[in-house]
Amino acid sequence: NFSVSADNATSYKILIEGNTINSTTGIFSYTFTQMGTNPYTIYVSAYNGSKFISTSKVITVYVTPTLAWADEFNVAGAPDSSKWGYEIGAGGWGNNEQQYYTSRPENVIVENGVLKIKAIKELYNGSNYTSARITTKSKFTLQYGRVDIRAKLPAGAGTWPALWMLGANYETSAWPACGEIDIMEHVGNNLNKIYGTLHHPGHSGANGDGSTVTIANATTEFHVYSLEWSSTIIKFYVDNVPFYSFNNSSGVPFNHPFFFIFNCAMGGNFGGTIDPNFTSATLEVDYVHVYH
Known part of the structure; x- marks a missing residue:
């Protein structure tokens, strides 16, 4: 006042x-x-x-932050169906990835208080690898706030885990017009290098707006990957240390609802060459918290 x-x-x-x-x-x-x-x-x-x-x-x-939505992954079995759905298929939606995404418990399961998305080397429906991609599409969206995701990343050349968000209007405003917020991406061929990126018209694909930070033990220890998002600024953090800031405005598509996507890809345009000796690797998520 x-x-x-x-x-x-x-x-x-x-x-x-x-x-x-x-x-x-x-x-x-x-x-x-x-x-x-x-x-x-x-x-x-x-x-x-x-x-x-x-x-x-x-x-x-x-x-003061107020917890608006969360998943602690404390119930064993399949991910909570009131919060998560699956995207099934091969090819990585244009990224030339090598995995086939399934909803099988071999590829996605909650165990011991942790969500596990497991990439496996196996022949399946014409693909050489399997994995999973889960999403809150049609179940939960957010516009502005803070997101904290505590995760441990998979090891192995060719792995490409991502904790990200897509504009909920993607069906009427095709990517990149809908906007994409990559809270965390990591590629096994660049161990411990964390990417935070925004994709929008004129700044999509390899031309996204973002930055990177190198941390220790990304694949052996849990770290907290965070996003702060308002109508004026978007900030990326690892373990509460900021590493990239973007000035938000009405001229970019980051002022409407987005939903979460968690996945682990293999190879593709960003994941790169897959280690021929790769057998399996797991993306583990301890929790996701959304504050308003």
Whole structure:
């Protein structure tokens, strides 16, 4: 809640986060949505006819995160069907991947409090490998907030695990117009290098907007891969350390609902050459938390 005043003022104009507020009393409220502790500059102009005076003030605001949706993967068996569905098939939807995605428990199962997506070398429906790709499509979407995913990544040259999001309007706005947010990607041929990437028109495929960070023990220890997403900024983190920031705006497709996709691909345009001695590897997810 704000109160601003100036002698003989008849109206006020306030600028916060690029938003303009007009007031005749100087008393107004504004809601900050970016979670955590952040500084904000408040600009105020007071008017009396053609005369005006201006000033600014920096304030620090803490926004408490509220858990809006989660999966702890604490129930053994198939992933919770109220939250997850499967995408079945081969080829990787244009990425020239080598796996066939199934819904079999051999490829996707919850065990010991962990979701396991397992890529296996085996002949199956014309493909040389199997794996799984699960999605919250038609079950859960989000627009803005923070996402934390605690995961341990598969090892082996040719593995390509991804924890990502796709614009829910993809059927009417074909990719990349729908937008894609890759919270975490890793390729076994570049061990421990974590990719955070945004795909949108003019910046799709290898031209996506993003960055990378190298961490230790990506395939032997769990790490937390995070996204903070608002109408003004998108940030990527590993273990709460930021490594890429993108200025969001109305000109890019990151201001509508998205859904989750978790998968582990083999080979393809990004996964690269598969180790001929590869037999199997597992992407493990301990939890996914969504905060608003």
